[in-house]
Amino acid sequence: MRRSTIIVVAVVLAFLGAFLVYPMVYVFRAAFFPGGEFSLAFFSNIAANPVTRYAIGNSFLLATVSTLLTAALAIPLAFVSVRYRFPAKGILGGLLLVPMIMPPFVGAIGMRQFLARFGSLNILLMNAGIISSRVDWLGASRFWGVVIMEVLHLYPIMYLNVAAALANVDPTLEEAAVNMGSSGWRLFRRITLPLMLPGLFAGSVIVFIWAFTDLGTPLVFEYRRVIPVQIFDRVTELSDNPEGYALVVVVLALTLITFIAGKRMFGMKGFETLGKGGAAATEKSPGPLGKLLIVGFILGVVGLACLPHLAVVLTSLSDKWFMTVLPESYTLDYYHAALGHKLTFDGIRNSIFFSSMSTVVDVLLGVAIAYVLVRRRFLGSDLLDALVMLPLAVPGLVLAFGYVAAFSPTFLNPRENPVPLLVAAYAIRRLPYMVRAAYAGFQQINVTLEEAAVNLGSSTLRSLRRVTLPLISANLIGGGILAFAFAMLEVSDSLVLAMKERFFPITKAIYQLLGRIGDGPYIASALGVWAMVFLALSLMTAGVLLGRRMGQLFRV
Amino acid sequence: MVGIVIANVSKRFGQTVAVDGVSLRIERGELFFLLGPSGCGKTTILRMVAGFCEPDEGEILFDDRPMGAVPAHRRNTALVFQNYALWPHMNVAANVAYGLEERKVPKGDRTRLVARALERVRMGELAHRMPNELSGGQQQRVALARALVIEPDAVLLDEPLSNLDAQLRLEMRHEIRRIHDETGITMLYVTHDQKEALSMADRVAVMSIGRVEQIGDPRSIYRTPANRFVASFIGETNLIAGTLVSVEGEYGCVRTALGEFRARLGSALTTPGSKVECMVRPECLHLGQGGDNAFRATLASSVYLGEVEQLVVEAGGLELRAVTANPSASAPGGGATVDVHFASDDAIVLPAQSEGGSR
Numbered sequence: 001m002r003r004s005t006i007i008v009v010a011v012v013l014a015f016l017g018a019f020l021v022y023p024m025v026y027v028f029r030a031a032f033f034p035g036g037e038f039s040l041a042f043f044s045n046i047a048a049n050p051v052t053r054y055a056i057g058n059s060f061l062l063a064t065v066s067t068l069l070t071a072a073l074a075i076p077l078a079f080v081s082v083r084y085r086f087p088a089k090g091i092l093g094g095l096l097l098v099p100m101i102m103p104p105f106v107g108a109i110g111m112r113q114f115l116a117r118f119g120s121l122n123i124l125l126m127n128a129g130i131i132s133s134r135v136d137w138l139g140a141s142r143f144w145g146v147v148i149m150e151v152l153h154l155y156p157i158m159y160l161n162v163a164a165a166l167a168n169v170d171p172t173l174e175e176a177a178v179n180m181g182s183s184g185w186r187l188f189r190r191i192t193l194p195l196m197l198p199g200l201f202a203g204s205v206i207v208f209i210w211a212f213t214d215l216g217t218p219l220v221f222e223y224r225r226v227i228p229v230q231i232f233d234r235v236t237e238l239s240d241n242p243e244g245y246a247l248v249v250v251v252l253a254l255t256l257i258t259f260i261a262g263k264r265m266f267g268m269k270g271f272e273t274l275g276k277g278g279a280a281a282t283e284k285s286p287g288p289l290g291k292l293l294i295v296g297f298i299l300g301v302v303g304l305a306c307l308p309h310l311a312v313v314l315t316s317l318s319d320k321w322f323m324t325v326l327p328e329s330y331t332l333d334y335y336h337a338a339l340g341h342k343l344t345f346d347g348i349r350n351s352i353f354f355s356s357m358s359t360v361v362d363v364l365l366g367v368a369i370a371y372v373l374v375r376r377r378f379l380g381s382d383l384l385d386a387l388v389m390l391p392l393a394v395p396g397l398v399l400a401f402g403y404v405a406a407f408s409p410t411f412l413n414p415r416e417n418p419v420p421l422l423v424a425a426y427a428i429r430r431l432p433y434m435v436r437a438a439y440a441g442f443q444q445i446n447v448t449l450e451e452a453a454v455n456l457g458s459s460t461l462r463s464l465r466r467v468t469l470p471l472i473s474a475n476l477i478g479g480g481i482l483a484f485a486f487a488m489l490e491v492s493d494s495l496v497l498a499m500k501e502r503f504f505p506i507t508k509a510i511y512q513l514l515g516r517i518g519d520g521p522y523i524a525s526a527l528g529v530w531a532m533v534f535l536a537l538s539l540m541t542a543g544v545l546l547g548r549r550m551g552q553l554f555r556v
Numbered sequence: 557m558v559g560i561v562i563a564n565v566s567k568r569f570g571q572t573v574a575v576d577g578v579s580l581r582i583e584r585g586e587l588f589f590l591l592g593p594s595g596c597g598k599t600t601i602l603r604m605v606a607g608f609c610e611p612d613e614g615e616i617l618f619d620d621r622p623m624g625a626v627p628a629h630r631r632n633t634a635l636v637f638q639n640y641a642l643w644p645h646m647n648v649a650a651n652v653a654y655g656l657e658e659r660k661v662p663k664g665d666r667t668r669l670v671a672r673a674l675e676r677v678r679m680g681e682l683a684h685r686m687p688n689e690l691s692g693g694q695q696q697r698v699a700l701a702r703a704l705v706i707e708p709d710a711v712l713l714d715e716p717l718s719n720l721d722a723q724l725r726l727e728m729r730h731e732i733r734r735i736h737d738e739t740g741i742t743m744l745y746v747t748h749d750q751k752e753a754l755s756m757a758d759r760v761a762v763m764s765i766g767r768v769e770q771i772g773d774p775r776s777i778y779r780t781p782a783n784r785f786v787a788s789f790i791g792e793t794n795l796i797a798g799t800l801v802s803v804e805g806e807y808g809c810v811r812t813a814l815g816e817f818r819a820r821l822g823s824a825l826t827t828p829g830s831k832v833e834c835m836v837r838p839e840c841l842h843l844g845q846g847g848d849n850a851f852r853a854t855l856a857s858s859v860y861l862g863e864v865e866q867l868v869v870e871a872g873g874l875e876l877r878a879v880t881a882n883p884s885a886s887a888p889g890g891g892a893t894v895d896v897h898f899a900s901d902d903a904i905v906l907p908a909q910s911e912g913g914s915r
Contacts, residue, residue: 187629
């Protein structure tokens with residue numbers, strides 16, 4: 001190993017060791033060795049407590065249902081968009097990704113107006129005669145309220161993974177089946193679906209983990225019977241109730257079990273290793289009715305998915321909104337209030353600062369890691385690869401809980417000053433995306449370009465700076481913008497780690513405002529709209545820079 | 557089993573004419589080859605027969621049944637793909653059994669038929685392997701078994717050997733021919749490899765940019781090419797420009813820069829005075845005196861290859877290629893003057909403008 005490689009690996013290991021491995025180990029130790037002795041006492045407490053037992057089962061069910069519904073929505077979307085030609089395909093494909101620009105819990109604020117007992121949905125459904133009595137979406141049926149929010153927010157990630165997998169299916173494999181007498185549904189079930197399972201599985205893992213550990217949405221719907229909320233409640237009382245440790249271990253264990261079980265079940269094999277050849281896949285051109293159906297279907301999904309966004313915009317603008325489908329009158333007051341309010345001003349400033357810092361860390365580490373992984377394969381580089389991708393499987397909530405537990409007794413105590421830990425959490429969570437973006441870049445650049453520069457007298461570092469980095473700058477800037485935008489969106493770690501108002505990032509400020517009686521929800525919505533606009537702009541910039549490669553960052 | 561009729565079929569992709577008014581008749585039980593350079597439309601014809609694309613004009617018939625309205629999955633053809641297209645999520649036996657399942661063959665019969673098909677391609681022991689655990693040649697055999705097991709009306713092969721290495725390709729040529737002779741099934745085979753076509757085919761259709769240039773058995777397309785394209789696409793050839801002087805039955809007399817030669821008349825060439833070319837294969841040019849047609853030349857170069865020696869001779873401003881089999885004595889040095897001769901039956905007169913393919 002060269003010295004530069006050793007330095008990079010050492011820095012990466014130190015960072016990940018301190019901010020990823022150590023907190024996890026700390027939580028495990030606290031859960032299994034309370035007071036230094038091995039004990040399963042906390043676990044039996046959890047099992048004995050009907051509230052936590054119910055919460056675990058309920059969260060599992062919530063995540064499973066969300067994943068299934070997301071897949072049911074994403075598969076047909078991917079199928080029509082990969083296989084058919086229809087008008088405005090590019091624009092519609094872009095619109096499908098719109099839900100990603102906002103954390104579901106912000107949308108949930110708006111949806112509370114839509115879904116309330118006397119809200120728009122009930123009024124609409126009753127006027128249409130579909131229901132006869134008001135459905136309590138936010139009460140007895142809150143489970144479905146949360147599921148709907150998760151599905152509408154997460155389907156783009158599933159869609160990107162499935163569409164990529166479908167596009168990679170060698171068309172001659174389907175032709176061979178047609179040639180043998182298959183068609184229609186049987187062809188899809190026996191050949192196409194099994195071949196796109198890897199993508200479906202990858203998407204499902206992300207969606208499942210997200211839905212299983214999402215804290216913001218159930219909090220806004222005041223749905224406490226899920227495990228993330230239970231953990232959140234215990235963060236504040238960690239010192240006298242160590243059950244939280246055990247809950248976190250349970251979450252991690254269930255996440256891992258799902259992951260491994262899914263992998264077993266789908267029998268992941270490297271299908272793409274088989275030779276490709278033959279005819280390229282051709283997009284079919286459906287008749288006018290077919291085109292109408294496809295466009296209608298996509299617009300319908302986009303419309304549904306934008307409903308929470310629309311609800312947030314409406315809420316932020318509404319002056320009076322009660323017992324009617326749409327607000328009775330509108331006002332811009334809350335926008336002024338949102339920008340003038342101490343909490344929101346600080347929130348925006350804090351978020352930009354934290355996110356910038358974490359993005360700098362991500363870019364530096366990401367480029368270095370990707371470079372070693374691509375150009376300096378060494379013994380154990382696969383292990384490094386796996387370690388860097390690990391944050392994808394560690395929920396933000398679990399990470400934040402580990403930070404509070406592990407670092408409270410140290411100088412990094414988040415109760416005093418959470419800034420270093422917030423930056424570290426944001427950086428760790430988005431590091432996989434950055435590594436992947438840089439990795440793709442390095443792979444595209446033939447190593448001989450660097451060698452040519454070295455041959456003409458450049459040092460390795462100089463050839464990197466003068467030749468390679470300029471060539472992959474689009475990847476790096478695009479990846480950086482995404483890392484930044486998603487750091488601004490971080491919910492669970494922000495909610496947990498930022499405890500003093502002074503250090504609140506945007507998401508925590510929105511959550512705090514929501515709890516205020518009176519104009520709170522409206523100001524929170526206005527702030528949400530600002531965040532949405534900001535994120536949409538960031539994503540569009542990243543999209544321009546990354547082009548088609550942008551979708552790849554969200555694939556596993 | 558069916559015979560396949562391709563009746564005046566054309567196919568365009570955008571501005572490009574891929575297939576231009578092609579008519580072919582493939583008899584029942586025939587091993588028929590479509591031979592041509594890449595982009596000549598041969599694969600498009602095969603895919604139209606399989607039903608993966610529709611002709612813009614003309615029609616395709618199996619015996620006398622028009623196939624226009626029959627979708628691909630009901631045509632009962634079996635296509636062997638260039639990349640084999642084995643389903644990576646099914647093992648060898650499942651791949652082969654698939655077509656039988658679609659045909660609702662009962663389980664017991666299915667197992668028996670699959671075993672027999674795998675035996676036939678000598679893959680019986682690997683029935684439980686996954687496709688990515690097989691070598692290219694083994695995958696090829698499985699693809700063949702998958703095609704044969706359904707007892708299709710016709711087997712369609714799309715450059716099936718192009719992904720194999722040279723040794724294996726030779727072996728599989730015999731293998732496919734053997735399977736054809738055992739089953740007697742109609743086969744339509746697409747390739748750009750003239751050796752494959754010459755060594756395996758009952759009949760060959762030579763194609764260039766969307767058109768059929770010549771149909772015939774391997775011997776006739778090699779020995780009596782219809783035009784310059786066929787002559788130069790199949791094997792190496794020498795073309796000597798000249799004028800047709802006289803016609804005597806099947807032979808014509810051609811005046812060239814190298815002298816007057818007697819050669820077979822290729823097509824309906826009967827008008828003395830027309831511009832022609834005299835075609836002679838390198839292996840038909842012999843050094844030394846004798847033969848019906850002779851001329852003197854200068855030896856420009858020679859390459860010794862063991863079983864043969866390749867020579868280039870110059871005469872009348874033309875470079876001609878010759879091949880001597882079993883070269884025992886060393887050839888005369890470069891620049892030596894040599895006598896060259898060839899038999900009238902080994903040469904053929906082609907119309908000079910018959911470029912073929914560039915019409």
